[in-house]
Every structure is written in C-alpha cells, then in structure tokens.
Amino acid sequence: MNKQMVAYILGRLLQIEALLLLIPVVVSLIYREPIRYPLSFIVVALVTGMVGYQFTKKRPKIKSLYAKEGFIIVSLSWILLSFFGALPFVLNGDIPSLVDAFFETASGFTTTGASILNNVELLARSSLFWRSFTHLIGGMGVLVFALAVLPQVDSGSIHIMKAEVPGPTFGKIVSRLSDSARILYIIYLVFTAIIIVLLLLAGMPVFDSFIHAFGAAGTGGFGMRNGSVAPYDSVAIEMILGVAMVIFGINFNLYFLIASRHFKEAFQSEELKWYLGIIVGSIVLITLQLSQHTHTLLGGLRDSFFSVTSIITTTGFSTDNFNNWPLFSRILLLFLMFVGGMAGSTGGGLKVSRVAILIKTAFSELKRNTYPNRVVTVHFEKKPVDTQMLKVIANYLILYVTIFVSILLIISIELSDFKTAFSAVSATFNNIGPGMGLVGPEGSFAFFSPFNKILLSITMIMGRLEIFPILVLFSPGVWRRRA
Amino acid sequence: MNKQMVAYILGRLLQIEALLLLIPVVVSLIYREPIRYPLSFIVVALVTGMVGYQFTKKRPKIKSLYAKEGFIIVSLSWILLSFFGALPFVLNGDIPSLVDAFFETASGFTTTGASILNNVELLARSSLFWRSFTHLIGGMGVLVFALAVLPQVDSGSIHIMKAEVPGPTFGKIVSRLSDSARILYIIYLVFTAIIIVLLLLAGMPVFDSFIHAFGAAGTGGFGMRNGSVAPYDSVAIEMILGVAMVIFGINFNLYFLIASRHFKEAFQSEELKWYLGIIVGSIVLITLQLSQHTHTLLGGLRDSFFSVTSIITTTGFSTDNFNNWPLFSRILLLFLMFVGGMAGSTGGGLKVSRVAILIKTAFSELKRNTYPNRVVTVHFEKKPVDTQMLKVIANYLILYVTIFVSILLIISIELSDFKTAFSAVSATFNNIGPGMGLVGPEGSFAFFSPFNKILLSITMIMGRLEIFPILVLFSPGVWRRRA
Numbered sequence: 001m002n003k004q005m006v007a008y009i010l011g012r013l014l015q016i017e018a019l020l021l022l023i024p025v026v027v028s029l030i031y032r033e034p035i036r037y038p039l040s041f042i043v044v045a046l047v048t049g050m051v052g053y054q055f056t057k058k059r060p061k062i063k064s065l066y067a068k069e070g071f072i073i074v075s076l077s078w079i080l081l082s083f084f085g086a087l088p089f090v091l092n093g094d095i096p097s098l099v100d101a102f103f104e105t106a107s108g109f110t111t112t113g114a115s116i117l118n119n120v121e122l123l124a125r126s127s128l129f130w131r132s133f134t135h136l137i138g139g140m141g142v143l144v145f146a147l148a149v150l151p152q153v154d155s156g157s158i159h160i161m162k163a164e165v166p167g168p169t170f171g172k173i174v175s176r177l178s179d180s181a182r183i184l185y186i187i188y189l190v191f192t193a194i195i196i197v198l199l200l201l202a203g204m205p206v207f208d209s210f211i212h213a214f215g216a217a218g219t220g221g222f223g224m225r226n227g228s229v230a231p232y233d234s235v236a237i238e239m240i241l242g243v244a245m246v247i248f249g250i251n252f253n254l255y256f257l258i259a260s261r262h263f264k265e266a267f268q269s270e271e272l273k274w275y276l277g278i279i280v281g282s283i284v285l286i287t288l289q290l291s292q293h294t295h296t297l298l299g300g301l302r303d304s305f306f307s308v309t310s311i312i313t314t315t316g317f318s319t320d321n322f323n324n325w326p327l328f329s330r331i332l333l334l335f336l337m338f339v340g341g342m343a344g345s346t347g348g349g350l351k352v353s354r355v356a357i358l359i360k361t362a363f364s365e366l367k368r369n370t371y372p373n374r375v376v377t378v379h380f381e382k383k384p385v386d387t388q389m390l391k392v393i394a395n396y397l398i399l400y401v402t403i404f405v406s407i408l409l410i411i412s413i414e415l416s417d418f419k420t421a422f423s424a425v426s427a428t429f430n431n432i433g434p435g436m437g438l439v440g441p442e443g444s445f446a447f448f449s450p451f452n453k454i455l456l457s458i459t460m461i462m463g464r465l466e467i468f469p470i471l472v473l474f475s476p477g478v479w480r481r482r483a
Numbered sequence: 484m485n486k487q488m489v490a491y492i493l494g495r496l497l498q499i500e501a502l503l504l505l506i507p508v509v510v511s512l513i514y515r516e517p518i519r520y521p522l523s524f525i526v527v528a529l530v531t532g533m534v535g536y537q538f539t540k541k542r543p544k545i546k547s548l549y550a551k552e553g554f555i556i557v558s559l560s561w562i563l564l565s566f567f568g569a570l571p572f573v574l575n576g577d578i579p580s581l582v583d584a585f586f587e588t589a590s591g592f593t594t595t596g597a598s599i600l601n602n603v604e605l606l607a608r609s610s611l612f613w614r615s616f617t618h619l620i621g622g623m624g625v626l627v628f629a630l631a632v633l634p635q636v637d638s639g640s641i642h643i644m645k646a647e648v649p650g651p652t653f654g655k656i657v658s659r660l661s662d663s664a665r666i667l668y669i670i671y672l673v674f675t676a677i678i679i680v681l682l683l684l685a686g687m688p689v690f691d692s693f694i695h696a697f698g699a700a701g702t703g704g705f706g707m708r709n710g711s712v713a714p715y716d717s718v719a720i721e722m723i724l725g726v727a728m729v730i731f732g733i734n735f736n737l738y739f740l741i742a743s744r745h746f747k748e749a750f751q752s753e754e755l756k757w758y759l760g761i762i763v764g765s766i767v768l769i770t771l772q773l774s775q776h777t778h779t780l781l782g783g784l785r786d787s788f789f790s791v792t793s794i795i796t797t798t799g800f801s802t803d804n805f806n807n808w809p810l811f812s813r814i815l816l817l818f819l820m821f822v823g824g825m826a827g828s829t830g831g832g833l834k835v836s837r838v839a840i841l842i843k844t845a846f847s848e849l850k851r852n853t854y855p856n857r858v859v860t861v862h863f864e865k866k867p868v869d870t871q872m873l874k875v876i877a878n879y880l881i882l883y884v885t886i887f888v889s890i891l892l893i894i895s896i897e898l899s900d901f902k903t904a905f906s907a908v909s910a911t912f913n914n915i916g917p918g919m920g921l922v923g924p925e926g927s928f929a930f931f932s933p934f935n936k937i938l939l940s941i942t943m944i945m946g947r948l949e950i951f952p953i954l955v956l957f958s959p960g961v962w963r964r965r966a
Contacts, residue, residue, distance in 0.1 A: 067854075068854065289896075326899065327895040327896075327898050327899050327900070327901060327904060328892060328895040328896045330895075330901065331891055331892055331895045331901070331904070332892060335888055335892070358881045359881065359885055361878055361881065362878050362881035362882040362885055363882075364878075365874075365875070365878035365879075365882065366882070366951065366954050366955070366958070371550075371551065387870055387874065390874060390877070391848075391870065391873060391874070391877075392848070394873070394874070394877035394878075394880075394881070395844055395845050395847075395848035395877075396848075397877075397880070397881070398841045398842070398844065398845035398877070398880070399845040399846075399848065399849065402842055402845055405818055408814055409811060409814055409815060409818070412810040412811040412813075412814045413772075413810075413811045415810050416809065416810050417810070418810060418813065418814070418901075418902055419901055419902070421810060421814070468849065471849050472849070475849070
C-alpha cells in the first residue's frame with residue numbers, strides 16, 4: 001500500500017479542518033461568548049493543524065493510488081475529521097463526553113442530523129455554528145472539497161471521488177477532476193447563499209438563517225431550537241426550506257448541465273422524474289390521510305410537504321411530530337427514508353436511481369418469466385442497463401440489508417421497543433437524523449450506551465460512504481503485508 | 484393460450500379435491516357429529532366434482548404447455564381449491580362468513596397457519612380435520628399431487644412443477660416428472676405417518692396426533708387448542724414436533740438421495756449446513772438471552788428450540804408467547820421468518836439457498852471492489868454461481884421487497900400499530916401464521932376488514948407460489964388476445 005500518499009492526503013485534510021475550525025472563533029467573538037469558547041476552537045485548530053503537519057512532512061514519492069487506497073483514505077478521513085471536530089465540544093463543556101461529541105460530529109459531517117442532545121438550546125452560538133457547519137462541509141464530501149482546493153493530488157483521485165460521491169454511477173463533469181470538484185463546490189455554495197438570503201427575507205434572524213441553510217444544503221438537519229423548524233411557525237420559512245431540500249436532493253451534475261445551457265439533457269433525466277414523482281405522490285397521499293384525521297386540508301398539505309421533502313432528502317428537519325400521524329403515513333415516510341435523494345446529491349438513503357433501476361428490473365424479470373423466448377432489456381436514462389451494473393446494484397442492496405439486520409440485532413440487545421430500534425438504524429444508516437419512537441423528533445439518541453453510540457456513529461459514516469470504504473477499512477486482509 | 488388444457492387440468496384437480504372432501508365425512512361419522520357436518524362435506528364434494536367434470540368434458544387436442552400457462556394453471560388452481568375448500572365451513576356454520584372461510588382455507592393450503600378464529604376449540608372435529616388436512620395437501624404442492632396421480636399430463640408439466648415447487652433451482656429427481664412427484668409424495672407421507680406414531684407414543688390423543696402431524700408435515704401450523712401446542716405441556720411432544728419441523732424444512736431431494744444410498748452427496752449439501760447452522764446459532768443466542776431474563780437455562784432452551792424450529796420452517800406452532808420476549812430474541816425470530824426453510828421443502832420464506840447465495844455474493848462484491856483486477860467467483864454447492872442465476876435471485880428479492888412494501892402500505896390504512904401491520908404481512912407472505920402484536924400467538928386475523936382478508940389471502944398464495952404465478956395471473960397483457 002502507498003502509505004506515504006495515504007498519510008499525506010489525510011494530513012492535508014486535517015490542515016484544512018484546522019483552518020475551518022477558526023471560523024467558529026469569529027462567531028464566538030462576534031457574540032462575545034465566554035473566553036473558553038473561542039479558546040476551545042483555537043486550541044483544537046492548533047492541535048489538528050500540528051497533527052496534520054506531522055502527516056505531511058514526508059512528501060510521497062509515488063503519487064498514484066489504487067481503489068483499495070481510495071477506500072482507506074476516504075473512510076479514515078471521515079473518522080479522523082469527526083474525531084478532531086468533536087474536541088471543541090468536549091473542551092468548552094457543551095458536550096462533555098467524548099463519545100457523545102464524536103457521535104454528534106460524525107452525525108454532522110455525514111449530514112445525518114441525529115443528536116444526543118436533549119436540549120440543543122443550551123449550546124453556545126459558536127458550538128451551534130460549528131455543529132451545523134460540518135453539514136455544509138460534509139454535504140458535498142470532505143475529500144471532494146480537498147480536491148477542489150488541492151489540485152496537486154489529482155492523480156489517482158478518481159478512486160477517492162468514486163468512493164465519496166454517492167450513487168451507483170460516477171461521471172466526471174469536466175476532464176480534470178479537481179476542476180469538477182471546484183465547479184460542484186461553487187454551485188453548492190451559491191445555492192446555500194441564496195437560501196440564506198431568502199430565509200432572511202422571510203423574517204428569520206441572521207444566525208438562524210445560516211444554521212438552517214447549512215442544514216438544508218447538506219441535507220443534514222441540525223437546527224438550533226428544540227422543536228426544529230416548528231417554533232418559527234412560518235409558512236414562508238417552511239416553503240423555502242422544503243424547496244431548498246428538494247433542490248439539494250437533486251444530482252448536482254444536472255445543475256452543471258443547466259449552467260452550461262444543456263437544458264434539454266438536464267430536464268430529460270429519468271431519475272429526476274422518479275424523484276419528483278415520488279415526492280408529489282407521497283405529499284398527495286399523506287395530505288389526504290392527514291386531512292381525514294387531525295389536520296385541515298391546507299394544514300395537512302403544509303405538514304406533509306415539509307415532512308416528505310425533509311425525509312426523502314434525508315435531511316430530518318421537522319415541524320410536526322410524525323410519530324403521532326396515522327400508520328399509513330408513517331410507513332410511507334419510512335419507505336421514503338430508504339429511497340433517499342438522487343445519486344450525486346447531498347442526500348442519503350439508497351438513492352432514487354438504484355431504487356428505480358431495481359424496480360424496473362424486477363418487473364422485467366416478470367415479463368421474462370412469462371415469455372421466456374422474448375428478449376427483455378431494461379433501460380434507464382435511455383441507456384440499456386447492463387448485467388454488470390445490475391449486479392453491482394443488487395449486491396449493494398444485499399450488503400445493505402445484511403449490515404442493516406446485523407446492526408439492528410446488536411443494538412436491540414439493550415432496547416425493548418422494536419420501533420425505536422428499527423428506526424434508529426434506519427435514521428443513522430440512511431443519514432436522516434430523527435427516527436420514530438424514542439429517537440423521534442421529540443427524542444434523542446442520548447440514552448444509548450457508549451458502545452452503541454460508537455456503533456451508530458460508524459453506521460452513519462458507513463451510510464454516507466455507501467458501505468464499501470468502511471468495510472474495506474475493517475477487512476483484515478487489507479492490512480496484511482504481502483510478499 | 485391453450486385454454487382447453489388449462490381448463491382440463493383445473494377440472495381434474497377439482498375432481499381430486501372432491502374425493503379428498505369425503506375424508507372429513509368419515510371423521511364426522513366416527514365422532515357422531517350432527518348431520519349438518521357430514522352433509523356439508525358431501526354437498527361440497529358433489530358440487531366440486533360436478534364443476535370439475537364440466538371443466539374436463541372437452542378433452543384437449545394439444546397437450547403441450549408453455550411457461551405462461553404453467554403459471555396460470557398453478558395460481559388459478561390454488562385460488563379455486565381454496566374457494567371450494569372453504570365452502571364446507573360456511574355450510575356447516577363453523578365459519579359462517581365466506582371471506583373468513585376463504586382466508587382460513589387459503590391459509591391451510593398455503594401452509595401458512597394464520598387464522599381468523601378467536602376460539603378454535605369451538606370447531607367440530609370434521610372441520611378441524613379438514614382445516615389441518617389442507618396443510619398436508621398443500622405442503623408438497625397441490626399440482627405435484629395431481630401429477631403424482633395423473634401421469635397423463637406429463638408433457639409440459641415441467642412448467643407446473645417449476646412454478647409450484649419452492650426455491651431458486653428445480654431439479655428433476657428421475658427422468659419422468661410424474662415419477663418424481665410420486666416418489667416425493669411417498670417420502671412425505673411415510674414421514675407424516677412416523678410422526679403420528681411418535682406423537683401417539685408420547686401420549687398425545689389419536690385425533691390430536693393427526694392434526695399436529697399434518698401441521699408439522701406441511702409446516703403449516705394449524706392446531707386445535709387456543710394455546711397451540713402449549714396446553715399439552717410435554718417436553719416429549721415439543722421435541723418430536725420440533726425435530727419434525729426441522730425435517731420437513733429440508734429439501735426433499737436430499738431424502739431421495741438418502742433413500743437411493745447417495746449418503747455422501749446428501750450430507751455434503753451446503754444449503755443443509757447453512758440451514759442447520761442458522762437453527763443452532765439462533766437457538767443458542769435466544770436461550771442465552773431468555774435465561775438472563777424470564778427463563779431458566781433449560782426452560783429457555785426448551786422454548787427457544789421450539790420457537791426457532793417453528794419460525795424458520797415457517798410452521799407457526801407456539802408454546803410460549805414470544806411477543807413478551809426481549810427485543811433481540813424477537814428481532815432474531817423476525818429475521819428467521821424471512822429466511823424460511825430450504826428450497827424444495829414444505830417451508831416458506833425466501834429459502835435458505837437464496838439467502839446464502841445472496842450473502843456470499845454480497846461479500847464477494849466487497850472483495851471485487853477492493854481488488855478490481857482479481858477474478859472473484861462465488862460457489863454454492865461446489866458449483867460456480869453464474870450471473871444469470873444471480874440475476875434471477877436478486878430480482879426475486881427486489882420483487883419480494885416491492886410487493887411487501889405495497890401490501891404493507893395498503894393494510895396500514897386501517898391499522899394503527901406498526902408491529903401488527905409489519906408482522907401481519909411478514910407472517911402471511913412468508914407463510915408462517917401467527918405474527919406479533921395483535922396477530923401474535925394469542926391473537927388472530929379476525930379484526931381485519933373483508934377487503935384486507937382477501938388481500939392477505941392472496942398474499943399467502945403469492946408467498947407460497949413465490950410471487951410470479953400470481954403476478955402473471957393479474958398481468959393484463961397475458962389475457963389480451965394476440966393476432
């Protein structure tokens with residue numbers, strides 16, 4: 001293994017994190033917080049920067065990377081960033097337990113939004129800012145970000161981007177990967193800025209606008225009030241955030257196509273049609289059920305619009321406790337949790353394209369069984385889906401189910417309620433955030449044992465990186481020395 | 484479509500059912516039941532036989548069958564048999580509602596064992612006998628039975644057996660299919676007879692021994708007491724039934740191999756190793772957890788042995804209400820519900836071979852991702868698993884999940900409890916019987932609306948026939964006339 005190159009990239013990444021850790025210092029100074037707050041971020045920035053410097057002291061001789069190393073870099077960097085990013089919370093006392101702080105930071109970077117905090121309003125502004133800022137960094141991928149600012153690691157970095165950008169296929173936008181990364185990040189940041197402005201116009205305070213824009217952009221879902229978005233009680237804010245979440249759940253390549261005036265290609269995306277179709281269909285069905293129970297028609301539309309967009313994009317903002325909704329609506333939301341956003345978006349879950357291809361294939365199998373002599377080919381995005389791709393997607397699904405069941409069994413040992421256990425794994429593995437039962441919008445992950453908090457943190461990272469990198473990291477064979 | 488041949492086979496099958504309906508008449512006379520009981524079975528036998536005669540009046544000119552017709556014959560025959568088999572219950576008043584009686588009979592033939600009866604002890608002996616006898620008929624497949632007694636439909640019947648015998652692969656035992664069917668049925672009936680004798684020796688009354696042997700042989704699970712097997716409170720009976728269920732969850736081809744002295748081949752079956760490994764592992768884990776909560780070590784072993792064998796073989800007999808077990812044990816049982824028995828057995832579920840192949844493939848995919856240049860081949864039963872087979876299995880899984888979610892969403896409209904809804908679909912689709920929550924061992928399916936009772940009946944038949952035949956039946960394209 002090219003250990004020098006692995007260490008070098010990890011070191012560079014820690015140096016970048018050290019710089020980013022200085023931003024909350026500014027926030028802390030603006031709001032004149034007690035000295036321990038700016039200090040905690042400065043100390044951790046220094047430590048992280050120094051560790052990073054140690055890693056990069058030896059310039060790697062060979063710069064090329066193989067797939068295996070790509071996986072290892074990606075998984076180690078997410079674990080390291082979460083670890084160092086957790087330290088300020090421990091130092092300033094906002095989250096005294098290191099395990100809890102690690103869970104919270106991993107939840108931030110992976111844009112999960114699951115929290116161990118029972119009362120988020122006790123946090124200082126600088127802590128709140130950093131907590132939500134990790135969503136912004138993690139959304140597009142921490143290594144994509146590194147590629148955007150560090151063009152010199154371009155060779156072999158295709159493996160890194162492949163391992164970090166979600167979805168079954170990965171297309172370079174332009175020929176140089178670092179250019180692709182930069183374009184992606186520019187689109188991403190411009191959109192975030194627009195949302196901040198719109199939220200301000202809708203009457204949200206400045207600080208709150210930043211926090212919620214970060215949460216929507218990364219489809220993360222960390223807020224700053226105990227009732228998430230509910231306390232603002234503003235249709236305008238819910239509309240802006242709902243639409244924003246839908247936008248950040250769309251494949252970013254489509255925005256690049258639009259920016260380069262390839263409108264037709266962008267709007268003909270089959271995945272986009274599935275994505276929007278599922279969203280509209282679910283909103284209609286849930287609105288209908290809610291309006292027959294607890295809500296008026298308009299009230300049902302408002303709450304179902306916000307919940308559906310928040311859940312399918314795996315953001316996890318909430319305005320209404322869907323724990324109390326009738327069962328059909330709850331199961332539909334649970335299904336959306338697994339579908340997730342589009343490939344190449346900041347959303348988690350299985351991704352719409354995977355689900356669409358799987359469903360189309362399953363029904364083609366039905367046709368093939370009925371007429372064994374007919375040739376049946378599945379098309380997606382106007383291209384035939386070849387056997388190799390199908391196999392990869394099907395295997396992903398199987399690995400997904402296997403790991404899901406294993407984690408569910410482990411955490412169930414200390415739980416007593418099926419709904420809580422099942423939705424805790426769904427919410428972390430799909431990077432959603434709040435689940436149902438005890439981990440619902442009004443609950444938290446605080447009651448889990450430290451062991452299970454670490455397990456669920458790894459589950460979040462595994463979900464964000466689409467399983468393989470973390471499994472490779474833990475495969476004993478990978479670390480064995482070869483003759 | 485060869486409609487004449489379809490009608491002919493269906494007619495022959497109804498004639499066979501008419502003959503079988505005469506057996507409960509004998510039971511009714513032995514126990515000197517009120518006249519409406521023998522009469523109800525005689526009348527229905529006559530009606531069924533006459534309808535069957537109408538269907539067979541026209542001798543088909545062309546005897547060959549295509550896959551499509553195989554699917555249609557199989558699905559129609561299970562629906563028709565359940566319908567006519569339900570009529571005696573309605574006539575003699577033991578289950579006055581036709582919908583309820585259809586559910587109960589479909590549950591019998593499909594060897595599900597789910598019941599709409601809140602008090603099974605109110606049933607007459609003839610009704611109890613017929614209810615459990617449907618397990619015995621359905622276990623090996625109603626059409627396999629027809630092939631065993633009707634050798635003249637041999638041509639094209641490979642499609643019928645393929646559609647009815649569970650599992651991803653289908654191997655003829657001997658060259659003539661009708662001979663295969665006969666051998667299978669002889670092994671099956673001999674085993675059932677042995678269990679009856681063993682239960683008698685363990686002190687079970689005669690009638691009860693027949694009922695429980697039928698339930699174990701078909702891995703169906705209908706009993707005759709409200710507490711299922713619990714009221715007998717006998718370790719010997721539980722041991723016999725537990726071992727019997729394990730035996731009937733094994734691929735019957737293995738018994739044929741043993742009978743023809745191919746011991747080595749039989750015991751080297753990889754699927755058998757997975758099957759027994761999962762059973763032993765689950766019993767150990769559940770015993771450990773139970774012994775730390777409500778049970779003694781031996782008591783835990785007794786209850787976990789019976790529940791694990793009953794659930795993985797999808798029988799559904801119960802001695803203890805596992806609703807009250809700690810969560811880990813419940814989730815493990817839920818997982819076993821989906822695994823099911825071995826291919827070619829009377830058990831339901833996804834089948835052990837499918838699960839094993841899927842898990843092996845998923846982990847090979849991990850290896851392939853880590854070392855892209857290495858050739859990785861998955862072997863099962865010492866043969867390489869080819870891409871085509873994998874695709875068929877993966878597509879089955881996807882279709883399975885799609886249909887599962889759809890049915891879950893539909894029945895959830897009238898329910899309020901997730902556990903009940905989820906396990907009701909699991910228990911019927913996997914042909915287990917009792918689920919958890921309201922449909923647990925101490926509950927029943929009585930409270931569902933007629934619409935959902937019919938939906939769940941179709942779900943049971945879909946589960947028993949492994950989806951395709953029923954989907955083909957409901958595909959509009961299949962019935963369209965071609966130029």
